[in-house]
Amino acid sequence: MTSRPNRQPSRPAVVLTVVVALTCGLAACAPAATRADDAGALDSVSDHLDDSSSAVASAELAVRARAAGRLPAVTADVAVGDAVETATGAVHGIGTLVVATGDADRVRDDALDAASAAVGPVAAARTWLGRPPSPADDVLRALDDASSTLDDASGTVDEALARRVTP
Amino acid sequence: MKSRLLTVALGILTAIGGFLDAGDLVTNAVVGSRFGLSLAWVVVVGVVGICVFAHMSGKVAAVSGRATFEIIRERLGPTTAGLNLAASLAVTVLTLIAEVGGIALALQLASSVDHRLWVPVAALAVWLVLWRVKFNLMENVTGLLGLALVGFAVAVFLLGPDWGDLAAQLVPQVPVQESAAVYWYFAVALFGAAMTPYEVFFFSSGGVEDRWTVKDLATSRLNVLVGFPLGGLLSISIAACAAIVLLPAGIQVDSMSQLTLPIAEAGGTLLVAVVIVGLVAATFGAALETALSTGYTLSQYLGWSWGKFRRPVHAPRFHLAMILALVVAVGVLMTNVDPIAVTEYSVVFSAVALPLTYLPILVVANDPEYMGEHVNGRVMNLLGTVYLVILVVAALAAIPLMIATEAGG
Amino acid sequence: MRRRRTGSRDVPRGPEPRQPGRVLDARLHLLDRQVLDVDGMPVCTLDDLELEAVDGRSAPDEPIDGSVPVVVAALLTGPVLGTRVFGGRPPASRWHRLSWAHVVDIGTAVRLSVRSDDLDATWLERWTHDHIIGRIPGGHHDPESS
Numbered sequence: 249m250t251s252r253p254n255r256q257p258s259r260p261a262v263v264l265t266v267v268v269a270l271t272c273g274l275a276a277c278a279p280a281a282t283r284a285d286d287a288g289a290l291d292s293v294s295d296h297l298d299d300s301s302s303a304v305a306s307a308e309l310a311v312r313a314r315a316a317g318r319l320p321a322v323t324a325d326v327a328v329g330d331a332v333e334t335a336t337g338a339v340h341g342i343g344t345l346v347v348a349t350g351d352a353d354r355v356r357d358d359a360l361d362a363a364s365a366a367v368g369p370v371a372a373a374r375t376w377l378g379r380p381p382s383p384a385d386d387v388l389r390a391l392d393d394a395s396s397t398l399d400d401a402s403g404t405v406d407e408a409l410a411r412r413v414t415p
Numbered sequence: 416m417k418s419r420l421l422t423v424a425l426g427i428l429t430a431i432g433g434f435l436d437a438g439d440l441v442t443n444a445v446v447g448s449r450f451g452l453s454l455a456w457v458v459v460v461g462v463v464g465i466c467v468f469a470h471m472s473g474k475v476a477a478v479s480g481r482a483t484f485e486i487i488r489e490r491l492g493p494t495t496a497g498l499n500l501a502a503s504l505a506v507t508v509l510t511l512i513a514e515v516g517g518i519a520l521a522l523q524l525a526s527s528v529d530h531r532l533w534v535p536v537a538a539l540a541v542w543l544v545l546w547r548v549k550f551n552l553m554e555n556v557t558g559l560l561g562l563a564l565v566g567f568a569v570a571v572f573l574l575g576p577d578w579g580d581l582a583a584q585l586v587p588q589v590p591v592q593e594s595a596a597v598y599w600y601f602a603v604a605l606f607g608a609a610m611t612p613y614e615v616f617f618f619s620s621g622g623v624e625d626r627w628t629v630k631d632l633a634t635s636r637l638n639v640l641v642g643f644p645l646g647g648l649l650s651i652s653i654a655a656c657a658a659i660v661l662l663p664a665g666i667q668v669d670s671m672s673q674l675t676l677p678i679a680e681a682g683g684t685l686l687v688a689v690v691i692v693g694l695v696a697a698t699f700g701a702a703l704e705t706a707l708s709t710g711y712t713l714s715q716y717l718g719w720s721w722g723k724f725r726r727p728v729h730a731p732r733f734h735l736a737m738i739l740a741l742v743v744a745v746g747v748l749m750t751n752v753d754p755i756a757v758t759e760y761s762v763v764f765s766a767v768a769l770p771l772t773y774l775p776i777l778v779v780a781n782d783p784e785y786m787g788e789h790v791n792g793r794v795m796n797l798l799g800t801v802y803l804v805i806l807v808v809a810a811l812a813a814i815p816l817m818i819a820t821e822a823g824g
Numbered sequence: 825m826r827r828r829r830t831g832s833r834d835v836p837r838g839p840e841p842r843q844p845g846r847v848l849d850a851r852l853h854l855l856d857r858q859v860l861d862v863d864g865m866p867v868c869t870l871d872d873l874e875l876e877a878v879d880g881r882s883a884p885d886e887p888i889d890g891s892v893p894v895v896v897a898a899l900l901t902g903p904v905l906g907t908r909v910f911g912g913r914p915p916a917s918r919w920h921r922l923s924w925a926h927v928v929d930i931g932t933a934v935r936l937s938v939r940s941d942d943l944d945a946t947w948l949e950r951w952t953h954d955h956i957i958g959r960i961p962g963g964h965h966d967p968e969s970s
Contacts, residue, residue: 269814272814272817272818295824298667299669302665302666302667302669305664305665305666306666306676308664309660309664309666309676309679309680310672310676310679313676313679313680318679318680318682318683318687319675319676319679319683319684319687320684320687320688322524322526323524323525323527323672323675323679325527326523326524326527326672327670327672327673327675327676329527329672330669330672333670334669334670479932480932481858481933485858485933486932488856488869489857489858492856493856493905493908493909494908494909496856497905497909546960547962547965548967549968550967714866715858716869717905718859718866718867718868718869718901719866719949720865720866720940720949723967724967724968725967726963726964726965726966727957727963727964727965728953728957728958728964731949731953731956731957731958732948732949732952734957734963735952735956735957785932
C-alpha cells in the first residue's frame with residue numbers, strides 16, 4: 249500500500265518537467281561558436297574583444313599597483329596570470345568563429361590580429377613581475393598600445409555591425 | 416549581564432562575517448564592474464528576504480526542536496518532499512563546488528600556487544573541521560575572520576569617490592551599453608546569491624545543533640536583524656569597489672584576483688592581505704555550511720541520526736553523506752572547470768530552487784502543532800507571502816533569461 | 825503474526841464515536857514522523873503501520889474494511905521509499921518492525937523506550953559505523969568536549 253495516493257503528481261507532468269529542465273540546461277550551454285549568421289558572429293567578436301581589453305586593463309592596474317608597492321607580488325602574479333588566460337581565451341574564441349561572408353571575414357581577421365597582439369604585452373607584464381624590481385614604463389607602454397589597438401578593432405567591428413543593421 | 420552582551424555581540428559579528436559566500440563575492444563584483452550600483456536595490460530586497468526566512472527557520476527550530484526537512488517530509492509526504500530534496504540537494508552541492516573552488520582561488524591569491532592544486536587541500540581541511548571541531552567554535556572562527564571583508568567597505572572610503580556620482584548610480588536603470596534582459600538576468604543572479612537556499616536548512620539545523628530554545632529567540636532575531644543588513648552593506652561595498660575602479664577601466668570581472676585590484680589601489684599591501692584572509696574565511700565558512708546542509712537535508716528526510724554535536728560514530732550516515740558531497744565537489748573541480756563559472760551558475764540555479772525551500776518553511780511556521788503559540792503573526796505572514804511571490808517570479812524568469820542572454824553574455 | 829496494512833480510504837464510515845483520551849490520525853500524526861529512541865537519537869522515519877484485528881479472528885491477508893476493530897501492532901519502516909513514491913507494495917521481508925509496545929510518546933516525534941542500537945531498523949547505520957566511519961581516526965572523538 250502507499251500512503252497519500254492522492255498526493256502523487258501525475259507522471260507525465262514529472263517527465264515533462266525533467267525534459268524541459270534538461271533541454272533548457274543544454275540550450276544554455278550551447279557554445280557561441282556554433283552560431284551561423286554573421287551578425288551573431290560579429291557580436292561574438294565584439295564580446296571577445298571586450299574580454300581582451302578587460303584583460304589588458306587588469307594587467308595594467310596590477311602592474312601599476314605592483315610598481316607602486318601596493319599589491320603583494322604573489323597576488324599581482326595571479327592577477328596578471330588570470331589576464332593572460334583571458335587574453336588567450338579571447339584569441340581562441342575569435343579564431344574558432346565561423347563567418348560566412350568575406351566582409352565579416354576581414355573584420356574578424358583584424359580583430360584576431362588585435363587580440364593576438366594583446367597577448368604579448370600581458371605575458372611580458374607577467375615576466376616583468378617575476379624579475380627583480382625595474383621601472384615599469386616599457387611594460388605599461390606596451391599595454392597601452394595593445395589597449396588602443398583593441399579599441400580600434402572594436403570600433404571596426406561596431407561599424408560593421410551598424411552597416412548590417414542599416415544597409 | 417556582561418556575558419549576555421558578549422554573546423549578542425559575538426552573534427552579530429559572526430552573522431556579518433558569515434553573510435558573504437563565494438556567490439555573493441563573485442556576483443557583486445561582476446555586477447559592480449558592469450552595472451555600477453544600479454542593481455544595489457536587489458541586494459536590499461534579498462537581505463530583507465533572508466532576514467524574514469532566517470528568522471522563521473530559527474524560530475521553527477527553537478520552538479519545535481525539530482529540523483526543517485523532517486517537518487517538510489512529515490507535512491508534505493515522501494513524494495513532494497522527495498522532489499524538494501532532489502532540487503535542494505542539487506543546488507546545495509553545486510554551491511558547495513563553488514565554495515570549495517572559491518577557497519582554492521582565494522588561497523591561490525595568497526600563494527600564487529595554481530588553484531587546482533589547492534582544491535584537494537581545501538576539501539580535506541573542510542572535512543577535518545567537520546570531523547573534529549565543535550559547531551560553535553567553527554561558526555565563530557569563520558564568522559570573525561570573515562569580518563576581514565570589511566576591508567571592502569574601508570576601501571570604498573579610501574578610494575574617495577565622488578559620493579554624489581556614486582549615489583546617482585543607486586537609481587535602478589539599465590546602463591546604455593547593456594540590454595534590459597542582461598540587467599534582469601543579473602538581478603535574478605544577485606537575488607539568488609543573497610538568498611541561497613542552503614541557508615534555510617543551515618539556520619534551522621544549526622538552531623538544533625546549538626540547542627536553541629524559545630529563550631534564545633530574541634538573541635537570534637537580533638543577530639539576524641542587525642548582522643544580515645550589515646552583511647548586505649558589505650555586499651554593496653564590493654559592488655561599489657568594482658564600480659569605482661574596474662568599471663571606468665573597462666574591466667569585466669571574470670576572476671577572483673580582480674577583486675584585489677581596487678583594494679590595492681585603495682589600501683595597499685596590508686589591506687589586500689586582510690581582504691584575502693576574509694576571502695578565505697568567507698568561502699571556507701560557506702563550504703562548511705553547504706557541506707553540513709547536504710548532510711542535514713538528506714539525513715532529516717531519511718530519518719537518519721545527524722548533527723555535529725554527536726560523535727561521528729553516532730551519526731555515521733550523516734558524516735558519510737558529507738564526505739561523499741566533498742568527494743563530488745573535488746571531482747567536479749578536478750575536471751578543470753572554471754570555479755567562477757560554477758559560482759555564476761550556482762547563484763542562478765539557487766534562484767530557481769528558492770520557492771521550493773521557502774514555501775515549506777512558511778507553511779511550517781504557521782503550523783500550530785509544531786509552533787504552538789509561536790505561529791507566525793500577521794505581519795510576518797504578509798512579508799513571507801510577498802516574498803514568496805517575488806521568489807516565484809525570479810525562479811520562473813531565471814532559466815528563460817539565462818537562455819536569452821547566453822548566461823549574461 | 826497476522827499482518828495488515830491500513831485499508832482503502834473510500835470505505836464509507838459513520839462519524840467516529842467519541843473516544844476517551846487522545847485521537848490520533850494515522851496519516852496526520854504517525855506516517856513520515858521521525859522516530860527517536862530512549863536517548864533522543866533518531867532511529868528512522870515511520871513508513872507504515874501494522875494493524876491487527878482486536879479479536880485476532882480474521883484470516884491473514886484479508887483486507888481490513890473497518891468492520892472489525894483493529895489495533896496498531898507495530899510501526900513499520902525500511903528501504904521502501906521507491907514503492908511509497910511510485911506506488912506498489914514491497915515484499916513483507918523489506919519491512920523492519922518496531923513493536924507498538926515500545927512506543928512511549930507521540931508528539932512532534934515518536935519516542936521509543938528502547939535504544940536504537942538494539943533495533944533491526946538501524947542495521948545500515950551500524951554497518952556504516954563498523955565498516956567506514958568507525959575506521960577513520962577520530963571517529964569516536966566527542967566534538968563537544970574540544
